[in-house]
Amino acid sequence: MSKEWPLWEIFIRGQHGLSHRHVGSLHAPDAEMAIKNARDVYTRRNEGVSIWVVEANNISASSPSEKGPLFEPSESKIYRHPTFFDIPDEVGHM
Amino acid sequence: MYAQMIKSEATQDDPEKLAEFQKKIDDGIKVEPRDWMPEGYRKTLIRQIGQHAHSEIVGQLPEGNWITRAPTLERKMILLAKVQDEAGHGLYLYAAAETLGVSRDELTEMLLDGRMKYSSIFNYPTLNWADIGAVGWLVDGAAIMNQVPLQRTSYGPYSRAMIRICKEESFHQRQGYDIMMKMAQGTEAQKKMAQDALNRLWYPSLMMFGPSDKDSVHSTQNMAWKIKMNTNDELRQKFVDQTVPQAEYLGLTIPDENLTWNEDKGGYDFSDPDWTEFFDVLKGNGPCNADRMEARNKAWDDGAWVRDGLMAHAEKKRAAKTAAE
């Protein structure tokens, strides 16, 4: 059986953020790829600027403190935002 | 939906600890990965979160089926973005599941050999462009119905994954409905496609919520543990009530002769889906089960040399770095 890619915890600090926040995890063979993958997975809506990755094994914790991510809309991929689509009012909430 | 058929796991834990745990949940305090939890809680969550993740991954396939045939550059991009989101959602959910002591590879193996399931809806084919609209409108609509309450689920990582997913999901439903509007207001052929899509996907969407409460596996424990937030029938009723006006606006007919407004209950009366079909699909006899599993197994098997290659390279780099130090 093949060796599984290690697990990395991802921390992102948004453009106007004060500190890095834990946004989740992903698998990658090493740190450089983890950063690139994090950019693809966790910043698709232009959410973050600074990315930290830490191999999950290297985290010592008493109890985890995880915070929600900062969201900033991406100007160019506006269809990703619900407001891009004109849904008539009669149709109800969507 | 990914929780279709999930039984509450039996638990043999200390009654005092169980009571303390239950109080924590009742007080709305989140359970985090390193907290004590009943074995049944852990097992049930692994199965539910895992199957939710699998659903996102397999869910790429029916929509991916139309990326290469998307009719405009804009639709191509929007569909690509949606499918990419689904992959991302799968990833967030696998990440949440992994906090419970299972690895993503283990979960993947269990999907590929059939020990774990994915939502029944993805065993149905997408046959015309309107299906892509209907999937966004109905399937994502049903998923949202289930996912919004799950934001308040008791397990921290699952709750946070759901919050992130819900923020992205609204775009999915709206883009689907946008397609349906274009089709329903388009040429005769397009209207026909839209009605055809609704005809085929209506009942499978209702099935997403799982069997009737009266036929459902005993889910009291899961409700108490806030792993399950609403009953199947509650959600299904809410979905129907929300969707009927949307179909009316489109000028499309929901394929249910018994669909009528019930003033007393303040909601629609509607026909049950064919539950025999539902159980058949879960058993592997849906239109696309074999195709989906074949595709996922192929991706995994064909990709082994890639995963191994990149891992080997990373190890070489690490060894070289250590040697240099």
Add this chain to the structure above:
Amino acid sequence: MSVDKEMLTQFLLRMGDNTLILGHRVSEWCGHAPVLEEDIALANTALDLIGQTQLWLGYAAEVMKDGKTADDIAFLRDAWDFRNLLLVELPNGDFGQTLMRQFLFDAYQSILLPRLMKSTDQTIAEIAEKASKEAAYHVERSADTVVGLGDGTEESHKHMQAALDRLWPYVGEMFISDEVDAAMAAAGVAPDPASLREEYDALIGKVFAEATLTIPDSDFAHKGGRTGATHTEHLGHLLTQMQWLQRAYPGATW
């Protein structure tokens, strides 16, 4: 110095058809990649490329001034009117071949686009500025994967060498100059492709060395894509997928 509209259109179609056809090919991987992170990365790449397509073909439509839109250009031309490189219309092959092709193309874009940012044509300069940022990211990623797989296991190395051997004869076309290129260069709109070869060879040489891959010893270059004279058999099949709805239901709004 003003540029002949016909020539400019040809240039823009070359840029837009490359990103369109390659974006389409990459999008075929959705849901089939070796690992979830790659599914997301490939979808990202495809999205960037289709986005660039809208810009290039959108501008082409403006220049042509015959009432056509970018969508008309993409979905209603037959194969002989396409101006993409042969490289990008080839079938994906395995993951290694797909990433090798991606790297060979990304390397080219990473050199061409910064030059285009200095174009005398303001619109081209603006499109290039946006695309350039994406291309820089793409080439970093694809180069990493080529190196990772080239210098990975013996098996992954074999796949990558086979991919390089298969695709090498299609690289030369990127640098063949013709009268369209001469016109663009003379007007300061775009650089002469041949002038990019040295920098390209240096870039790919460095990456292939790190990847322990051997560049085939051959100057031969297939051609006919950029000019439209001879596309491969593959483009026709690709278009039957891509253009099906618009062709089967002409005039509909989607």
